[in-house]
Amino acid sequence: xxxxxxxxxxxxxxxxxxxxxxxxxxxxxxxxxxxxxxxxxxxxxxxxxxxxxxxxxxxxxxxxxxxxxxxxxxxxxxxxxxxxxxxxxxxxxxxxxxxxxxxxxxxxxxxxxxxxxxx
Numbered sequence: 001x002x003x004x005x006x007x008x009x010x011x012x013x014x015x016x017x018x019x020x021x022x023x024x025x026x027x028x029x030x031x032x033x034x035x036x037x038x039x040x041x042x043x044x045x046x047x048x049x050x051x052x053x054x055x056x057x058x059x060x061x062x063x064x065x066x067x068x069x070x071x072x073x074x075x076x077x078x079x080x081x082x083x084x085x086x087x088x089x090x091x092x093x094x095x096x097x098x099x100x101x102x103x104x105x106x107x108x109x110x111x112x113x114x115x116x117x118x119x
Contacts, residue, residue, distance in 0.1 A: 031066070031070065031071045032062070032066045032071045032074070033071075036071070036074070036075075037062050037066070040058070040061070040062040040065070041055070041058045041059055041061075041062055044057075044058035044061055044062070045058055048119075057118045057119050058118075060114070060117065060118035061111070061114040061115070061118045061119070062114075064110065064113055064114035064117050064118060065107075065110040065111060065114050068109075068110040068113060069106050069107065069110050073103065073106055073107075074107065076103045077103040077104050077106060077107035078107070080094050080097075080100040080103050080104055081104060081107070084100065084104075
């Protein structure tokens, strides 16, 4: 019985440490703003049918993407994707740049992984 006294503070400290680590990891994974997640899910729903099942799949998809690439890289890829559709010389750097291609490839790999896991 006397050993239980010193063990309790150690167990309590371990629980606090584990909870803190879990919260830090959740914040790290959840660095995408809600509006960005909602926009992704909305676009995904338009592409995959607006059903309850599609909502679950699309929500899963953005979670996977968010776990694989940081938000700033996602924004870069989305910007490149949007601006590469501009015709003529204005869109050319976004279609031919190696940095643009790398950002798009990162996004496409993350989306492919999300497709495998969620659909």
